[in-house]
Amino acid sequence: MVVVDKENFMGGTGIAHFEHVMMADEMHGMNRVYAKVTLKKGCSVGYHVHNGDGEDYFVLSGMATLDDNHERTLYLKPGEHYFTPS
Template structure:
């Protein structure tokens, strides 16, 4: 099945973070079974971030597609680069962002699955 029309959301200050996060859903929720919360590409402009938050009842896997991500894994900061993958299981916390002085947008692929 070829999918041509995907939904795009713009979320301001997501989880208390800074700026607008552009979420381009690969699939409409109606095509996903109840176990998949989101499968999407996220764009974070320089200075934008998803605030620190805990996952409860779901797991998130993020792949960095472009740019350098500032990632907080349960209080441990690290830098992620294209091709890096991180996983945040239920009960754990994280945040991710693009530095204010970044030269390019941060592009991420995110998959959130209920557990």
């Protein structure tokens, strides 16, 4: 498993801790990221869009706040998930 810390990921704050289950080349173009991502309180991933790919968020602990294309704000609790399509 490849583990990487990314500071200010996509313009976010703090450190996003990635534990990659599979790397992009192992998924043969079917996906780009398959990882457990840990964000400590106050850390974030910056706003970004998905063109040609989607992303699924599944919350293990804590609370996640998602900006859905500036149209609505979602608050996810442990056990909840959200898929953002292309």
